[in-house]
Amino acid sequence: MSQPRRTRSTLPKAGLAVAAIAVLAAGWYFWSKRGAADEAGGYRTETVQRGDIRVAISATGTLSAITTVTVGSQISGQVTDILVDFNSPVKKGEVLARIDPSTYQAQLEQGNAQIANAQAQLRQAQASLHNATLDFERKQSLSAQKLIARSDYDLSRAALDQARAQVNAAQAQIRQQTASLKNTQVNIDRAVIRSPVDGVVLTRKIEPGQTVAASFSAPELFTIAEDLSKMKIELAVDESDIGQVRTGQVVGFSADAFPDRRFKGVVEQVRLAATTNNNVVTYPVVVTVDNSDGTLLPGLTVNAEIEVSKREGVLRIGNAALRFKPAEGSPLAELQVQGAPAGGTGGNGANRGPGMGEDLQALAGSLDLNPQQKVAFDTALEEMQKRQAERMAQAQTQQGASGQQQGGNRLFGGGGMRMGGGSGGANPAMLAQMRARMRDRLNQQFGAFVSTLDDAQRGKWNAGLEAQLSAKRVQAYRLVGGKPQPVMLKVGASDGSSTEISGRDIKEGDLIISGERSAAEGK
Template identity: 55%
Template sequence: MPRPSARPPVSRGRLPRRAIWLGLAVIAVVAGGAYFMREQPAEAAGSGYRTETVERGDVRVSISATGTLAAISTVDIGSQVSGQVTEVLADFNDRVARDQVIARIDPSTFDAQIAQGDAGVRSARASLATAQATLRNAQADYTRKAALADDQLVARADADLARAALDQARAQVGAAQAEITRQLASTQTSRLNLQRTVIRSPVDGVVLTRTVEPGMTVAASLQSPVLFQIAEDLSKMEIVLAIDEADIGQVRVGQGVGFSVDAFPDRQFRGEVQQVRLAATNTNNVITYPVVVAVDNRDEVLLPGMTANAEIEVSRRDDVLRVSNAALRWKPAEEADAPAAVAGAMRSRGDMSGDLSKIAEGLSLTPEQHATFDRELAAMRERQAAQAAARAGASGSSATSNLFGGGRGGNRSAGGGAGGSAAMRQRMLERIQAQFSGFAASLSDAQRERWQAGLVALAGARRAPLYRLVDGQPQRVMVRVGASDGASTEVSGVEDSDRVIVGVERDAG
């Protein structure tokens, strides 16, 4: 019987070729990744600058304020009559319905007044009957004496006396009738006061406070005492915020409001600006305006009196280019000694051709209008190039100051009015209008209105210096800044993923 062939022995000290190649590939990938990660920030690290990347995102501008939650309608229930409280039929947090009895006052005093008034009415009616009988007798007496006086059987004086007695009897009847009316009114007042001894809720709501107990005496002689306070509807509440005069111009009816309360620190509630009141409040020379925020409280977790920490969202920009505010504040110390950089900044500030082209693109121009715009845009670029060349040898700081009203001490923040003062912006607008007067004349009324609105927005746009890191060196560029949330600011004039300088490394230089 043949023996099976033996397998060749495998050496334990050698690995298969496949495992070797796989290991080499893994090592290469790891080494390449490490090299990439090391070389990626090498430019920034080697330059001694701290940088951030221009990115796309949302910028939400809000105004912070505090206020107190309150029911939209709160009714104070008082008493119109004085007396001792005999019953209290509602307690704190009780839900009451309209016309529901919530308290009673001792009615015995008013019962006695009603009885007294009824007796007065009966007495006045008896007096009226007596006066009417006297009137009839006086009328008959006067009629007889008047006839006798005409026949000269009695003296005329007797007839006159009878006439006076008749008039007096008529007056007594009138007085008796008036007394009846007075007594009836007095009795009606007592009956109304008797009804007022029963305190009823004027609305459907919830009892917030109760300041009365059975046996307490209510004195309503000087002013109506408040017995209960009822919130009409706690499913809808409001917050009254005190907004500083510097921010009130940004607040509009309908803006969204987010707020939190200490009772629910992990929960965010929403509301809406319902009213911007005109009544200003002066507190230690600080002017504030009340802003009413409507709040939906369907689940009724919010309670009256809670302190709300609110933020009014006055502006929101979605998916825009944004940079850190630190990048807009940073400025190199040697900028004044870099004429080339300043000249580049001047060209960047003065070149508005891209912005003007964007405005023109939205006007649906005809070919003739487009040709006119291109011709005047080219002329503007030529003038700017000539001006930039003339300034190239001048002092960078003075040139920048003369052209844009802002030198080294200018505003570097996102809120800086790049382009200078309002007068400087007005002159800029007038120059652009003059340079494109022919193009504006070729537009229709609707196009001209949109063109003018775009120019006004462009002239009033805020600008600020920003420094990109290019080849290890800062490169200044003027950007248009928009909304800012305090940490990031919307910008235009840079590209997504550009690296901008936010500071200098501590160990640099």
């Protein structure tokens, strides 16, 4: 009897132990969440990660054969035979249909009779010519002997010319009747409708016994796709995206008919024939597709993505961190990137923010410079950084004297100023002027270095320099030890949710502020 009592006494103790463990786990969970929130200092954050950025443009289009031939009839008549149907494979020259040729066969017989009549008239004219020739020769001899009157000689000569003209007329009539006969024979041949290419019949628009009329235009009888092993898609790309589309770019697409498959194509042509529909301008982009297995069908609507660029293994961050702007009066609004001028850009140029020297060094490193060129670059870079430091020091002195901190915060502290790339709140004309001034200044400072480059190096330098000037830069806020620090980021490719970034001291795992927590969230 004692053993059952011990079993009943251990059950409540086990339950209390489980409950105690659950309480401890819950307490640890809330403590860790609170600790993480405390570490974030009341901010929502995005973590800098390393990964791939794929930029793609979405568009819709329709699949079709690369070459589609419409087969018509050049003659009128009743269709007597149809030898192919939908989806029938055909070879070049194969008979597709026949039209009743009775009318043209009657015309052919009539033409043969007319030719025979013309040939008889020719023989008669040739006989008359022979007789006129003999008569003229006799009278010519007699006229030379003064045995006949001159008038008789002239009459015989006119009769000879008339006989020759009748022969020529008969010969011309034969040629005319022969040409008419050939035309009739062509029409008889056209009564047999043949395929002009190797392919597959897509449509058939006639039935046996139907009468076709080709009086004003050739009626369409069949549509033949020349080769369905290769197909094309005509995509309608919006004007805002067409500037990024290039020949040779990879296109991935899907069709509702095959929801579990993903197909690929290549941009073959970007056509200039723009189309405007409801004030929306689109450009046709032709994509070629390999359809060797015959899966894809003409006429399918596809949803395509044109891969504009793909960046692999880059630092990226959620777009919320780049859109963040501190509220007015927030401590973050008083922060700005160290060394950035506070009162405005002036002659310094906003593009020469932190990291510009590193970018130029990376660009020079890709040019395979010789020792002389490296010395010239290092000298120019050192001079640029020296002048930059002097201007920043002067700007900070002027800022302290005039108290223009507020203006500096508006320019560099809001997080929304995209330096060099423009932004919604920036004046595009002003940014263009800033880039132009910066371009002139860099060309002047690095002129001696550029003169040492060959043509290939100079082209790569100019292209890279232009890319640096037009690059987008934005101020963000990084959490270091729970405290926010302003940081200038250079923005690269974006897939709509994440964006490639780079900047001084930015590394994988950094926390970038994307928002400020409310009082309720802090609790």
